Amino acid sequence: MRQVVVDQLTQASIYALVGVGFVVVFRATRLVNFAQGSIVLVGGLLGVDVGQRLGGNVVESLLVLLIVAGVLGAALYLLLLRPMLGADHLTLLMASIAISSILGGVADLIWGVNTRYSSLRFPGGAIHIPGGVRYSWTSLCIVGVALVIIAGVGAMIRWTRVGLATQAASHSSVLATYRGVRVNAICALMWGVAAATGAVAGVLYSIQSGVDQSTVSLLGFGVFPAIIVGGLDSIAGVVLGSLILAEIQGVVVFYIGADASVPIGYAILLLFLLIRPTGIFGKQEIVRV
Amino acid sequence: MLGSDALPGHHTATVVGGRETSLRIGAALSTRKSYARWLSLAVAILLLVVFRLITSSVDLYIADTALLAAIPAIGLNMLTGNAGQVSIGTAAFMAVGAYTIVVFNGHVGFVPAVLIAGLICAVLGALVGLPSLRLRGLYLAFSTLSLQYLVAYAVQEYDQHTNALAGHTISTPSVFGFDIASDSAWYVTFAICVLLCMAAGQLVRDGRPGRAWEQVRTSEVVASSVGVRVATAKVSAFAVSAFLAGCTGALYAYFVGNVSASYFSLSLAISYIAMIIIGGLGSIWGSVVGAIGVTALPFILRSLVGDFAGYQSVSGWLATNQYDVDTIAYGALIIVFLIFEPGGLVGLAGRARTVGKRLSSALRVRDRAR
Numbered sequence: 035m036r037q038v039v040v041d042q043l044t045q046a047s048i049y050a051l052v053g054v055g056f057v058v059v060f061r062a063t064r065l066v067n068f069a070q071g072s073i074v075l076v077g078g079l080l081g082v083d084v085g086q087r088l089g090g091n092v093v094e095s096l097l098v099l100l101i102v103a104g105v106l107g108a109a110l111y112l113l114l115l116r117p118m119l120g121a122d123h124l125t126l127l128m129a130s131i132a133i134s135s136i137l138g139g140v141a142d143l144i145w146g147v148n149t150r151y152s153s154l155r156f157p158g159g160a161i162h163i164p165g166g167v168r169y170s171w172t173s174l175c176i177v178g179v180a181l182v183i184i185a186g187v188g189a190m191i192r193w194t195r196v197g198l199a200t201q202a203a204s205h206s207s208v209l210a211t212y213r214g215v216r217v218n219a220i221c222a223l224m225w226g227v228a229a230a231t232g233a234v235a236g237v238l239y240s241i242q243s244g245v246d247q248s249t250v251s252l253l254g255f256g257v258f259p260a261i262i263v264g265g266l267d268s269i270a271g272v273v274l275g276s277l278i279l280a281e282i283q284g285v286v287v288f289y290i291g292a293d294a295s296v297p298i299g300y301a302i303l304l305l306f307l308l309i310r311p312t313g314i315f316g317k318q319e320i321v322r323v
Numbered sequence: 324m325l326g327s328d329a330l331p332g333h334h335t336a337t338v339v340g341g342r343e344t345s346l347r348i349g350a351a352l353s354t355r356k357s358y359a360r361w362l363s364l365a366v367a368i369l370l371l372v373v374f375r376l377i378t379s380s381v382d383l384y385i386a387d388t389a390l391l392a393a394i395p396a397i398g399l400n401m402l403t404g405n406a407g408q409v410s411i412g413t414a415a416f417m418a419v420g421a422y423t424i425v426v427f428n429g430h431v432g433f434v435p436a437v438l439i440a441g442l443i444c445a446v447l448g449a450l451v452g453l454p455s456l457r458l459r460g461l462y463l464a465f466s467t468l469s470l471q472y473l474v475a476y477a478v479q480e481y482d483q484h485t486n487a488l489a490g491h492t493i494s495t496p497s498v499f500g501f502d503i504a505s506d507s508a509w510y511v512t513f514a515i516c517v518l519l520c521m522a523a524g525q526l527v528r529d530g531r532p533g534r535a536w537e538q539v540r541t542s543e544v545v546a547s548s549v550g551v552r553v554a555t556a557k558v559s560a561f562a563v564s565a566f567l568a569g570c571t572g573a574l575y576a577y578f579v580g581n582v583s584a585s586y587f588s589l590s591l592a593i594s595y596i597a598m599i600i601i602g603g604l605g606s607i608w609g610s611v612v613g614a615i616g617v618t619a620l621p622f623i624l625r626s627l628v629g630d631f632a633g634y635q636s637v638s639g640w641l642a643t644n645q646y647d648v649d650t651i652a653y654g655a656l657i658i659v660f661l662i663f664e665p666g667g668l669v670g671l672a673g674r675a676r677t678v679g680k681r682l683s684s685a686l687r688v689r690d691r692a693r
Contacts, residue, residue, distance in 0.1 A: 066464065066465075118661060
């Protein structure tokens with residue numbers, strides 16, 4: 035049991051990394067990106083390829099992957115979503131579902147249905163924590179990489195002009211344009227960031243569990259509970275939400291079985307929707323009829 | 324249930340003048356519309372009969388599937404296109420409907436079983452619609468998505484506990500002593516169901532509930548200030564769409580004769596969203612056209628490649644990757660329609676008619692100038 039709690043930290047860090055992608059896109063475009071799961075899938079598969087090409091060199095592979103996935107993500111926005119700038123929730127939501135469908139099909143065509151594992155060479159061995167619990171160096175490195183990237187994105191949103199411009203863009207794209215914010219560039223950048231974090235999450239996940247089509251529901255739709263629990267627009271919230279989700283899932287899987295993992299997440303999500311739809315850290319949107 | 328009390332009764336409202344006027348306008352509109360309404364139903368009947376006369380047996384099965392898909396599409400389109408509420412839960416409601424039949428198998432007659440399945444889903448739909456009173460747009464997508472995952476888990480567990488990993492077998496249904504077993508019998512059954520849904524749908528949409536939904540979609544604040552009960556409108560829209568999805572699940576169970584959990588997937592739910600966008604949001608004909616289009620798409624793709632390319636390798640590749648190509652095509656079509664023609668195929672037809680009118684009037688002007 036104690037082992038489960040410690041092991042789930044790795045899962046939590048990957049959830050958080052995917053969740054950060056949701057948050058930045060939501061902050062920029064007010065879109066809940068249903069395509070994030072497929073982005074994680076395509077990014078992860080791409081990451082496996084990149085890792086193989088570069089002989090498993092961790093730093094190089096991750097940097098190349100960040101850039102490639104970032105460019106692809108931005109391109110996705112510019113090609114498919116830019117024509118819909120200013121459309122309502124419903125339209126954007128359906129567009130992202132459509133993108134998810136396209137990416138899923140493309141991934142299946144290119145890479146097939148086999149589960150693929152990344153060959154990134156992290157140090158082996160494990161640390162022994164008092165109490166009979168062991169934690170592998172690989173897991174520790176995964177958590178480390180995730181935290182560094184999350185902190186980087188968080189700092190960008192919090193302290194740079196880009197972060198401020200993002201807020202302006204989502205608040206009112208028209209007003210932001212008047213004040214000289216290049217809304218399309220900002221949105222494209224945020225899509226790039228989301229794709230990059232998603233891809234890294236995918237490849238980190240593939241080291242221990244492998245990526246295949248089931249990853250879409252596990253790391254895309256499966257992360258929704260974490261972002262609702264944490265709050266749709268808060269990075270700190272997503273980290274906390276991921277931790278809560280991963281730990282609860284760990285306990286449930288331990289006692290009930292692996293099939294219950296995603297449903298229990300959605301049960302938590304429903305509960306939060308009814309009690310506190312904005313999540314723990316989310317900003318209250320004032321709408322009342 | 325259809326929300327005949329979506330607008331408050333005469334004695335309660337204070338804005339009597341405004342409400343009376345709007346109701347009168349509504350009544351005038353619906354009398355003028357009633358001709359068009361019956362005409363469009365007649366056209367639908369004619370098309371269904373003509374199709375049956377000219378079709379082959381292979382196409383008949385596809386037609387059955389398409390007609391069956393049209394029923395929940397009509398419901399979902401009322402919810403999304405008319406009432407403006409998002410739902411990713413269609414497949415979940417269908418699963419509940421189908422598993423109701425699994426439980427009832429052989430104990431309850433065909434028609435009552437389908438209706439009971441629908442009613443159970445309507446209640447469930449109203450319950451799922453309840454969060455919509457506090458939540459909007461994107462949050463609703465989450466609550467219906469939760470439903471999808473929870474129901475999928477429940478039916479999967481049910482399959483495992485009943486040792487039915489190959490699915491549950493459903494006995495052949497019969498109505499008034501006739502067995503419904505052949506594709507041809509199903510065609511008649513589904514055609515009647517779709518026509519009923521279209522007729523009922525048009526009445527509901529042009530009536531009070533439909534006008535209340537339209538108002539809620541446009542602006543909840545305005546809706547509540549002119550006396551529309553927003554809560555009733557939303558919940559009734561959810562109930563209606565869930566009812567139709569539930570009935571469809573039940574019909575599907577009988578039609579295929581075998582029910583298993585894996586069919587009611589998230590991608591099934593998404594295919595219904597694709598249908599209403601491609602067909603035309605807020606339009607009943609759009610739902611039907613979209614359902615037919617999306618169901619027939621794989622076959623159209625296959626025949627297009629067969630006709631134009633003629634290459635053995637291309638059609639072979641397409642055959643092995645059929646599922647992926649379909650998935651990509653759905654996605655691409657949704658995007659294309661969202662960007663270029665938000666009105667869907669029906670909107671496209673409307674636009675063609677406008678262009679036609681303009682052309683003909685331009686020609687007339689030219690003739691007169693001569």
